[in-house]
Amino acid sequence: MHSTPDFRRRRLSVLLAACSLAGMVGALAPVAARAEAAPWPNRPIEMIVAYAPGGGTDLIARLLARHLEKELGATIVVQNKPGAGGAIGFAELARAAPDGYTVGFINTPNLLTIPIERKTTFTWKSYDLIGNLVDDPGAFTVSQSSNIDSLATLVKYAKANPGAVTVGTTGVGSDDHLAMLLFEKASGVKMTHVGYKGAGEVRGALTGQQITIGAINVGEALAYQKGGTPLKFLGQMGAARAVLAPNVSTFREQGYNIELASLRGLAAPKGLPEPVRKKLVAALAKVVADPQFKQQADAMFAPLRYLDPAAYAAELERGEAGFRQLWKEMPWQEK
The missing domain is CATH 3.40.190.10 (Periplasmic binding protein-like II)
Incomplete structure (x- = not known):
């Protein structure tokens, strides 16, 4: 059977269109691959603070955000999620996607005591620890x-x-x-x-x-x-007089054997990709070692005490054991 000239022209048009579409798909494929493989971070990062604006955690978070932006090359937006002694913010951080675009501050003892006193969706093990920044006596x-x-x-x-x-x-x-x-x-x-x-x-x-x-x-x-x-x-309530407040006597000096402080550190939802986790840990360590950051932290009276993730985890584990024992002796939940 012989094809007519019209049939041959239509067939040629279809073939040309198919080739053109294939070419477009081929050209777009590398673009899609590049977008998929875009290095982290390529969009703003949210930093959750589990307390209201104006407190010590909020102030150090906003200072840290400015310095981390320079290290990571991304905008960092501080979001205050106060309420329930910090539980609202801690829970939101724990359930966020572990993609590096949500980080947040975790505070002791609240992070350790809240799961002891009531059922929660988080414990300190719900996070990838980035590092501790502050140790502030009560x-x-x-x-x-x-x-x-x-x-x-x-x-x-x-x-x-x-x-x-x-x-x-x-x-x-x-x-x-x-x-x-x-x-x-x-x-x-x-x-x-x-x-x-x-x-x-x-x-x-x-x-x-x-x-x-x-x-x-x-x-x-x-x-x-x-x-x-x-x-x-x-x-x-420090073990000794604070460097930032040498004239303020301790509770122990006044006859009361009470020692309590608040650790404030950075964490992310559990399960970060390892390259992202390493980049965050390295960026935080670099910021804390920066003399300008230290000077600015001192100016806002933030007592810095850097702990890397392993040392931070050990400190939280010890703290949790101590508060569990305290709960047995003196439950602190209000009726």
């Missing part, structure tokens, strides 16, 4: 106008007025809350707990004279003082 502070000027005068007043002393903290199970309970036990007084979403809110309540005591970490309190907040220290 402290008791009061308004500058307060007649209370030491732990001794606090005890005297609290014994004379059971339950009248209100203590603002960043939530149930926080280092501040545990310090209050330990102090009650050691001194034989009864105080009233008031939880907030972050240290910034505690500061506001203290300056507004809505609470008697602000349980605020040393670095945070010093930053607030520098910013003009009229508060004074009653004591701090």
